[in-house]
Amino acid sequence: MTQLEQARKGIITPEMRAVAEAEGVAAEALLASVAAGEAVIPYNPVRQRRAAGIGKGLATKVNANIGTSEAYPDIEKELVKLEIAVKAGADAVMDLSTGGDINMSRRRILERSPVMVGTVPMYQATVEAMESKGSMLAMTADDLFGVIEQHAREGVDFITVHCGLTLESIQRLTREGRVTDIVSRGGSFLTGWMLHHDMDNPLYTQYDRLLEIARKYDITLSLGDGLRPGCLADATDRAQVQELIILGELVQRAWEQGVQVMVEGPGHVPMDQIEANILLQKRLCQGTPFYVLGPLVTDIAPGYDHITSAIGGAIAAAAGADFLCYVTPAEHLGLPDAADVKDGVIAAKIAAHAADIVKNVKGARERDRKMAEARKALDWEAQIALSIDPERSLKYRSSKNRDTEEACTMCGKYCAMKIVSQYLGSPRQEC
Amino acid sequence: MTQLEQARKGIITPEMRAVAEAEGVAAEALLASVAAGEAVIPYNPVRQRRAAGIGKGLATKVNANIGTSEAYPDIEKELVKLEIAVKAGADAVMDLSTGGDINMSRRRILERSPVMVGTVPMYQATVEAMESKGSMLAMTADDLFGVIEQHAREGVDFITVHCGLTLESIQRLTREGRVTDIVSRGGSFLTGWMLHHDMDNPLYTQYDRLLEIARKYDITLSLGDGLRPGCLADATDRAQVQELIILGELVQRAWEQGVQVMVEGPGHVPMDQIEANILLQKRLCQGTPFYVLGPLVTDIAPGYDHITSAIGGAIAAAAGADFLCYVTPAEHLGLPDAADVKDGVIAAKIAAHAADIVKNVKGARERDRKMAEARKALDWEAQIALSIDPERSLKYRSSKNRDTEEACTMCGKYCAMKIVSQYLGSPRQEC
Numbered sequence: 001m002t003q004l005e006q007a008r009k010g011i012i013t014p015e016m017r018a019v020a021e022a023e024g025v026a027a028e029a030l031l032a033s034v035a036a037g038e039a040v041i042p043y044n045p046v047r048q049r050r051a052a053g054i055g056k057g058l059a060t061k062v063n064a065n066i067g068t069s070e071a072y073p074d075i076e077k078e079l080v081k082l083e084i085a086v087k088a089g090a091d092a093v094m095d096l097s098t099g100g101d102i103n104m105s106r107r108r109i110l111e112r113s114p115v116m117v118g119t120v121p122m123y124q125a126t127v128e129a130m131e132s133k134g135s136m137l138a139m140t141a142d143d144l145f146g147v148i149e150q151h152a153r154e155g156v157d158f159i160t161v162h163c164g165l166t167l168e169s170i171q172r173l174t175r176e177g178r179v180t181d182i183v184s185r186g187g188s189f190l191t192g193w194m195l196h197h198d199m200d201n202p203l204y205t206q207y208d209r210l211l212e213i214a215r216k217y218d219i220t221l222s223l224g225d226g227l228r229p230g231c232l233a234d235a236t237d238r239a240q241v242q243e244l245i246i247l248g249e250l251v252q253r254a255w256e257q258g259v260q261v262m263v264e265g266p267g268h269v270p271m272d273q274i275e276a277n278i279l280l281q282k283r284l285c286q287g288t289p290f291y292v293l294g295p296l297v298t299d300i301a302p303g304y305d306h307i308t309s310a311i312g313g314a315i316a317a318a319a320g321a322d323f324l325c326y327v328t329p330a331e332h333l334g335l336p337d338a339a340d341v342k343d344g345v346i347a348a349k350i351a352a353h354a355a356d357i358v359k360n361v362k363g364a365r366e367r368d369r370k371m372a373e374a375r376k377a378l379d380w381e382a383q384i385a386l387s388i389d390p391e392r393s394l395k396y397r398s399s400k401n402r403d404t405e406e407a408c409t410m411c412g413k414y415c416a417m418k419i420v421s422q423y424l425g426s427p428r429q430e431c
Numbered sequence: 432m433t434q435l436e437q438a439r440k441g442i443i444t445p446e447m448r449a450v451a452e453a454e455g456v457a458a459e460a461l462l463a464s465v466a467a468g469e470a471v472i473p474y475n476p477v478r479q480r481r482a483a484g485i486g487k488g489l490a491t492k493v494n495a496n497i498g499t500s501e502a503y504p505d506i507e508k509e510l511v512k513l514e515i516a517v518k519a520g521a522d523a524v525m526d527l528s529t530g531g532d533i534n535m536s537r538r539r540i541l542e543r544s545p546v547m548v549g550t551v552p553m554y555q556a557t558v559e560a561m562e563s564k565g566s567m568l569a570m571t572a573d574d575l576f577g578v579i580e581q582h583a584r585e586g587v588d589f590i591t592v593h594c595g596l597t598l599e600s601i602q603r604l605t606r607e608g609r610v611t612d613i614v615s616r617g618g619s620f621l622t623g624w625m626l627h628h629d630m631d632n633p634l635y636t637q638y639d640r641l642l643e644i645a646r647k648y649d650i651t652l653s654l655g656d657g658l659r660p661g662c663l664a665d666a667t668d669r670a671q672v673q674e675l676i677i678l679g680e681l682v683q684r685a686w687e688q689g690v691q692v693m694v695e696g697p698g699h700v701p702m703d704q705i706e707a708n709i710l711l712q713k714r715l716c717q718g719t720p721f722y723v724l725g726p727l728v729t730d731i732a733p734g735y736d737h738i739t740s741a742i743g744g745a746i747a748a749a750a751g752a753d754f755l756c757y758v759t760p761a762e763h764l765g766l767p768d769a770a771d772v773k774d775g776v777i778a779a780k781i782a783a784h785a786a787d788i789v790k791n792v793k794g795a796r797e798r799d800r801k802m803a804e805a806r807k808a809l810d811w812e813a814q815i816a817l818s819i820d821p822e823r824s825l826k827y828r829s830s831k832n833r834d835t836e837e838a839c840t841m842c843g844k845y846c847a848m849k850i851v852s853q854y855l856g857s858p859r860q861e862c
Binding site for chain 2: 069070071072098099123126127170173174179180181182183184185187188189191192195196230231232233234270271272297298299300301302303304306307308310311314315318329330331332333334335336337346347350351353354355357358365367368369371372373375376383386387388389392393395396397399400401408409410411412413414415416417419420421422423424
């Protein structure tokens with residue numbers, strides 16, 4: 001039985017118990033959210049690790065994409081990124097390998113990762129079709145489902161599947177016109193395949209086959225948004241919303257089969273459309289967890305898209321998004337290196353935490369309060385320990401200040417905290 | 432006559448004309464905003480430079496704080512920061528020097544800066560009192576007004592003056608209690624001074640004297656928020672709002688004397704209180720331009736506060752804030768170096784631009800659209816030229832990719848743009 005099926009029967013699984021404990025919430029409340037499909041526990045029983053949950057009442061989670069590419073096929077480098085991502089606080093990693101030995105890459109990542117692992121099986125199916133048959137168009141539905149089952153069998157916890165990308169939604173896209181058309185890699189492969197063969201998406205037409213695999217292994221489906229906008233001008237257009245409507249229908253069908261499911265979202269979205277996007281997804285997909293990539297709030301900042309997506313991600317999460325896919329400074333420019341991965345994870349964690357404060361996630365506000373108290377007390381050790389990246393705080397602090405200084409070099413003897421302490425007997429100063 | 436007085440008489444000054452032209456708006460519309468006090472042109476006629484405006488209908492502006500400190504008294508380093516800040520897009524700099532020869536530092540910055548320059552005269556008055564009289568408490572009102580007039584005479588365009596910090600608001604603060612009390616440097620000096628002497632703030636009690644100087648030199652007053660919250664837990668408390676009410680009254684009095692004025696705001700604010708803060712300021716201060724420091728949306732990210740403040744700044748600006756003071760990664764840890772200054776300016780510029788898109792600022796959306804078109808066309812030269820930091824984009828692009836590659840190493844031959852172009856004849860592809 002899947003976590004969803006067990007929750008519906010009122011069974012609190014060991015995974016639910018672990019998640020509830022880690023989040024400081026009641027197991028019964030989590031069980032209710034899982035039973036309603038409003039939270040998922042992507043936990044493939046094949047692989048033993050600590051379970052984590054995504055969705056209602058839980059802390060906003062962060063995913064880091066790693067994986068080889070044609071130009072960088074070395075898995076060892078990706079394993080370093082895995083380690084850095086997890087150390088920086090990533091709650092999940094996705095292996096998006098398309099270069100070198102893809103099976104080996106995934107197995108190594110599954111073996112090493114202490115956090116949940118997701119994949120996009122379509123990538124491997126495409127690469128294999130190119131390599132063994134000379135063209136990605138030669139991929140068959142059986143090839144694709146074969147890869148999906150292989151990933152499930154080997155312990156992948158969740159997979160991105162672009163099931164809502166249909167000829168109907170592509171027609172709507174071409175009818176309206178777009179500046180950047182399709183920017184999702186999986187979406188572009190499928191679109192090429194569908195238009196070439198004049199056949200609809202096998203992930204849509206054979207969705208029951210997908211559900212059967214997902215149910216068998218309790219692998220969580222992450223319904224991908226192949227038509228997500230690739231620029232602000234394309235955001236929230238008819239193609240995007242059409243696909244979301246179809247995804248809503250597929251969520252319902254997944255639930256009918258006891259399959260855990262979440263839905264992916266944009267992308268590039270102007271600030272004033274983000275909340276509407278979240279509300280729309282939550283309504284059309286009946287409260288299922290929402291996994292957003294970004295959203296990026298401007299197109300013009302390559303090299304800094306961890307910041308553009310931290311802005312969008314914070315707004316999205318505050319409005320109800322449950323899972324943020326990181327965006328690194330290398331986005332739109334090349335494959336991220338280890339430093340980019342760290343920057344990407346930290347920026348997304350900041351966005352997630354800022355949102356958790358206003359979502360009243362357990363413990364979020366308390367952490368900020370402790371930091372404020374440490375600042376008031378000029379307790380640098382505590383400030384460094386409480387910070388999101390103690391290594392970086394310490395490095396800044398020690399490179400810019402002498403150890404013996406109570407204040408910092410920005411204000412020195414003109415430190416407001418020090419001056420005020422002499423005059424204001426704050427009732428909370430002793431905290 | 433000040434810009435405000437001239438605007439009221441219907442005179443379009445050369446400065447208004449320059450600002451209107453730079454922003455692509457009608458001079459008449461700008462004149463109306465200046466006349467109503469909803470936009471300011473901080474332009475001290477003593478110093479010849481290109482005028483810029485802040486407020487209604489204009490692009491959101493960004494300020495970078497520079498200046499010497501006790502531990503880093505070298506002005507040459509600050510002049511390098513000035514150059515870097517301006518190159519990164521800063522619309523204003525504030526000289527916050529408290530170390531070395533403060534007068535010389537300011538003069539060098541005024542001489543070099545192509546953008547508007549602001550100061551906090553209170554800092555110099557405090558340092559001089561300490562140096563010449565042995566204690567900051569020995570500062571007199573005459574000392575302070577002397578420094579203010581000196582700054583105005585030498586060409587400073589705007590000054591931060593904490594006029595709304597009164598014994599009444601400090602009483603309200605102590606009555607309620609706070610976690611971090613007072614974190615504004617100017618605010619803490621004044622608080623110490625007031626409590627020690629049991630006298631009210633001379634900037635409040637002798638406000639007319641301040642207005643006289645401001646009017647004489649057409650120096651714009653930036654009414655500082657000495658009681659801004661220094662942590663999320665203190666945000667939007669009674670002390671902060673009390674000070675804002677007083678600032679609203681002072682705005683009205685400035686307008687009565689024909690003095691240009693803006694109001695400063697927080698600080699550290701949870702995401703869900705930012706919009707309310709902006710609305711409150713705009714209402715209590717009758718639409719005067721709002722200059723915010725951050726706001727930082729979490730306390731726990733020292734080393735990354737350019738990101739926490741980009742999140743808050745974008746939300747604030749989208750809600751109506753007009754002027755963002757940058758926050759660098761060094762905030763809370765020490766004096767920023769040149770690299771920190773650049774990171775701080777770029778993060779604030781991203782926030783400002785993301786907000787300008789949704790504020791319908793002239794030209795903001797168009798820039799993103801051009802970038803999207805360059806991406807669709809895989810035109811790397813245009814992408815780099817259109818990006819917020821072309822140097823950094825180019826560095827990323829060239830370090831991660833071979834020159835000959837059309838796509839990038841993230842996707843290589845699996846580039847969505849390339850694949851889709853073969854199948855979808857997008858009507859806009861030729862753009």
